[in-house]
Structures are given as C-alpha cells and as structure tokens.
Amino acid sequence: MIESTVNGIFPTPVYMSKLDRDLTKKELSFIDKSKLDFYRNEGNITSNDNYILNQKVFSKLKEDLDLRVQDYFNKVLSITDAVTPYITQSWLNYTETNQYHHKHQHPNSLVSGVFYVNCHEELDKIKFFNDTYKTIKPEIKDWNLYNSESWWFTVKTGDIILFPSSLTHMVENKEGTNTRISLAFNVFIKGTIGNNKNLTELII
Numbered sequence: 001m002i003e004s005t006v007n008g009i010f011p012t013p014v015y016m017s018k019l020d021r022d023l024t025k026k027e028l029s030f031i032d033k034s035k036l037d038f039y040r041n042e043g044n045i046t047s048n049d050n051y052i053l054n055q056k057v058f059s060k061l062k063e064d065l066d067l068r069v070q071d072y073f074n075k076v077l078s079i080t081d082a083v084t085p086y087i088t089q090s091w092l093n094y095t096e097t098n099q100y101h102h103k104h105q106h107p108n109s110l111v112s113g114v115f116y117v118n119c120h121e122e123l124d125k126i127k128f129f130n131d132t133y134k135t136i137k138p139e140i141k142d143w144n145l146y147n148s149e150s151w152w153f154t155v156k157t158g159d160i161i162l163f164p165s166s167l168t169h170m171v172e173n174k175e176g177t178n179t180r181i182s183l184a185f186n187v188f189i190k191g192t193i194g195n196n197k198n199l200t201e202l203i204i
Contacts, residue, residue: 008145013076014128014153015162017068019115022158023061030057031117031181034092042102043171044095053090053185061183062087065115065160069187072111072162083191083204085111090185092117101171103129109165109186116159117181124180126161127152129168162187 023031034052038045049055053062069085088109095101106112114126129150140147155161163169165186174180194200 006146012128012130012164012167013072014167015068015072015076016153017071017160017162018156019061019064019158019160021064023117026057027061028117030055031092031183035094038094041093043100044093046094047092050089050091052092052183053087061115065113065185068160068162069111069113079193081191081193083189083193085187085189088186088188090183093180093182093184095171095174095180095182097175097177098173100173103168103170105168106165106186109188111162111187112165112167113160113162113185113187114155115183115185116155116157117183118178119155119157119159119180119182120176120178121154121156123176124156124174125152125154125172127170127172128163129170131168 034047034049035045037048039048052058053065065087069087073079073085093101116124127150130148145151153161171180188204190204192201192203194202
C-alpha cells in the first residue's frame with residue numbers, strides 16, 4: 001500500500017449560505033407580479049427589470065444579500081485594499097418543467113450570486129463547469145474534484161450561492177412541477193485597489 005497525500009491548491013470558491021428568514025407576503029407578491037413583465041431568455045424567462053433589488057419592496061432583502069457579499073469578501077478574498085463590494089444588476093429567473101437556463105458566465109462582474117426563492121429541494125440544482133483546455137483527455141474511471149469537468153449542487157428554497165463571475169454555470173432541464181424561481185445578481189467594487197508606489201493603483 002502506497003502512503004501518499006493529495007493536496008488541492010488554488011480551488012474555485014463556491015460560497016453557500018441561507019436566508020435566515022421567510023420572504024414577506026409583499027416580497028412574494030411582487031415576485032409573482034414580476035413574472036408578467038418578462039423576456040424570453042435562452043431556455044426560460046427573465047424579468048425585464050434587471051435592477052430588481054433597487055425596488056423598495058426588496059430593501060430588506062438587499063440588506064440580507066449585501067451581508068453575504070461582504071462575508072464572501074471577508075472569508076474568501078480577504079483583501080486589504082480600501083474597497084467596498086456592491087450589487088450592480090439583479091433580476092428574477094422563472095424556470096418551468098422541462099425548461100432550462102443556458103450555459104454562461106457573467107462578464108463585467110467580479111462575483112455573482114443566486115438567491116433561491118422557490119426550489120424543489122430534491123430535484124433542483126445548479127451545475128458548474130471547468131472550461132480549462134485539456135491537452136489530452138483520457139477516459140476517467142472514477143470522477144473526483146480533481147478530474148471532473150463539471151460539478152453540481154442541489155439547491156433549496158432560501159439558499160444563497162456566491163461564486164466568481166467567470167465560473168461557467170447552467171441549469172439543466174427542470175424536473176418536477178414547481179416553478180423554480182431564482183434572483184440572480186452581480187457584484188463589483190468601488191474604492192482604491194493596488195499600491196501607489198508599486199504603480200498598481202486603480203481608483204474605481
């Protein structure tokens with residue numbers, strides 16, 4: 001038996017949290033009404049309002065999500081620069097049975113997030129992809145975190161997921177009879193990054 005250790009370096013962070021409250025009747029009512037004002041995305045539908053968290057009815061929800069964004073920056077990025085993360089665009093996605101959400105990333109954003117308004121906890125999931133080019137591609141015997149080209153997580157109502165905006169993701173064909181509703185958002189920063197003396201300073 002060979003004794004050995006496998007260490008993972010430079011992992012891709014997928015931050016998971018949960019909203020510690022139920023959505024109010026006003027919030028849920030607004031989400032239902034927003035479904036009537038939509039455009040057809042590739043595979044499902046998306047609210048026309050793509051700054052949805054700026055709505056007054058979502059002021060508390062925005063505070064809740066801002067706290068998770070700050071927690072991500074503290075725990076994952078742990079940066080010393082004088083910057084403040086903030087949510088830029090935000091929108092609602094509605095996915096019915098046999099619909100899907102196409103494979104994509106989020107350009108012009110540093111971190112992206114999803115808050116799950118309504119999910120089937122056994123059937124709904126989010127799938128991520130490792131798009132790194134493979135020089136050779138042998139057949140895999142047992143998939144693991146190091147050799148997998150994709151990985152998925154099941155999601156539940158109230159879950160919050162944050163990840164690098166460059167990470168490719170999608171929703172496969174939806175099973176179950178519920179309407180899967182998610183509120184997606186992007187995050188950028190404002191302030192000063194880098195160092196003046198090192199000639200790396202950038203004021204945003």
